[in-house]
Amino acid sequence: MSQLTTHVLDTALGRPAAGVPVVLDALEEGGWVTLATATTDDDGRARAVGPESVPPGRYRFTFDTGAYYRATEQIAFHPEVVVVFEVTDTSHYHVPLLLSPYAYSTYRGS
Template sequence: MSSETARHETSVSTHILDTSVGRPAENVALTLSVRSGPGGDWNTYGASKTDADGRCKDLPALPEDTTHVRLDFDTETYLASKAAPADQQAEEQQDAPRVRDSGAFFPEVAITFAVQPGEHYHVPLLLNPFGYSVYRGS
């Protein structure tokens, strides 16, 4: 691939921080889907998992006609693997719920955003069992 081609590719990367423990969220599965135009059909275009640093750097460059991207994160599997110690700690707090219906209030997180050709989009996810936040990073 020439440097001219690489300069015009549209790309996406992401990382996840588990704010309940202040650490990267490792081994979270995610799927990348793309579409052309607001009414277009979603097409799965890539899949990956976060690494030990909570990062996912191996998503493919987007097709030329992509206008919208969706990242689907499997947060339930990750949070369920972390639920037992958090449940024990929460129950020790006075105002903590005594019974939880799940290890994750949000079993999945889907983030949809618009893209422009030739731009790079870094989309960090800040996650905890009862909430999340997302922003366009650099």
């Protein structure tokens, strides 16, 4: 399993958000570098988005929520959600995203 995972839930519909494209980038000296891309599965999870291990540093997940909302015929007030976070050690980092048409939230999961 990747050291970095995510789970997207559609809180308005009360179900996992399947089919959300996700990009993982790392901040390097020259700027952001893409490490991996994935799409959430039927359970809203992207289990293998990125390498098995990443060094400490700053990373970001970019969620193409516009594509998800178009596919589910919902309003896309936030067509993209960018979550920047710091990796400080070799533990697993799970970054869930909770969506609704006009808001979103995130946290460090387990």
